[in-house]
Amino acid sequence: MTTLLPNLQPAEPFYPTGDGAPVAETYDHFYVLAIVLEVLRQFLVDRQATVLGNQFLYYAQGFPRLRTAPDVMVIFDVAPGGRDNYKIWEEGQVPAVIFEMTSESTRKQDEGFKKTLYEQLGVQEYWQFDPRGEWLPEQLRGYRLRGEAYEPITDAQSQPLQLRLAVDGKLIAFYRLDNGEKLLIPDELAAALSQQTAARQQAEAQAEQERQRAERLAARLRELGEDPEVF
Numbered sequence: 001m002t003t004l005l006p007n008l009q010p011a012e013p014f015y016p017t018g019d020g021a022p023v024a025e026t027y028d029h030f031y032v033l034a035i036v037l038e039v040l041r042q043f044l045v046d047r048q049a050t051v052l053g054n055q056f057l058y059y060a061q062g063f064p065r066l067r068t069a070p071d072v073m074v075i076f077d078v079a080p081g082g083r084d085n086y087k088i089w090e091e092g093q094v095p096a097v098i099f100e101m102t103s104e105s106t107r108k109q110d111e112g113f114k115k116t117l118y119e120q121l122g123v124q125e126y127w128q129f130d131p132r133g134e135w136l137p138e139q140l141r142g143y144r145l146r147g148e149a150y151e152p153i154t155d156a157q158s159q160p161l162q163l164r165l166a167v168d169g170k171l172i173a174f175y176r177l178d179n180g181e182k183l184l185i186p187d188e189l190a191a192a193l194s195q196q197t198a199a200r201q202q203a204e205a206q207a208e209q210e211r212q213r214a215e216r217l218a219a220r221l222r223e224l225g226e227d228p229e230v231f
Contacts, residue, residue: 015064017056017084024054024071028131028170029101033071035171036099039183040074040161043174049076056085057095059121068117072099074161088121096160097125099172107135115143119150124160126150131170139167 024030037053044051053072060066067085073095075086088094098118102110110128118126126143130136142153142165157164157177164175174183182188 013062013064015056015058015067015085015087024101025103025105026132029071029103032129032131032171033099033101035185036072039174039185040072043161043163043183044074045080047076048078048080049074050078050080050083051075052083052086055083058085058087059117061087061089068114070095070098070114071101073097076160094122096123097127097158098123099127099129102128102130102136103132104134115150119143119145119148125153125158127153127158127165129172140165140172 024033033053037051041051051072051074052070054069055073056067056069057073058064058067073086074097075091075093075095078091078093086095095118100106100110100114107130115126122145124145128136128141130139133139140156142156142158143150144153144159145151156166161174162177163183164177166173166175171185175181176183
C-alpha cells in the first residue's frame, strides 16, 4: 500500500500588487510620472525592455515586505510589456534606470533609504525630479553607479538610455544623443500629427486646384481647335 506523504515544501509567500496608497502626492507629480512612463515606453517599444510605473519592486525572494515602488523604472533584457509587480529573482534583471518624482514628504526617503537601496541593488542610474522646485534647486538630480557607489551625474545624460535630460517647466524633456531629436510627449505628438494632417490636406487641395485648372485650360484649347496634348 502506497502512503502519500504531505508536501513539506513551504508555500511561496503572497506578493501584493498594491498597498492602497495614492500613486503620487500631487497632480504635478502624477502628471510627470505618467509622461515619463509613456515617453520612455514609446522610445523603447522595439527594444527587449519594459518600463514600469509605481509597481512594487520585490528584491528578496521569500520576504514580501522587502519591496519598494519606484515612480518609473526601466529594465533591459526582459520581455516587453507591463507587470503587476516586478520580482528581480524571477526576471533575472535589476532595473537599469529609476526615476523618483520627489517631494517634501518623500525627499528624505528618496535621498536616503531609496538611494542606498538602489545603489546596493546595482541600479545603474538613479534620477530624482522635483517638478515644483520645492527642495531641489536644480529640480533634476542624477546619480550614476561607479563601482559599488553612486556619483553625481554632471552631464545630464543617461548612458543606459542614450538620452540627454533637461528640465522643461514641471516636466523632464528627453533628447536623443544620436541625432538631438526631442522625444515628444503625447500633447506634442498630437499637435505634430495635426500639423501633418493639415499640411497633407493643404497639399491635396492645392493639387486638386491645379488639376481643375489644367482641365479648364485643356477644355478651352479644345474649344479653340487646339490639341491640348501639344502644350
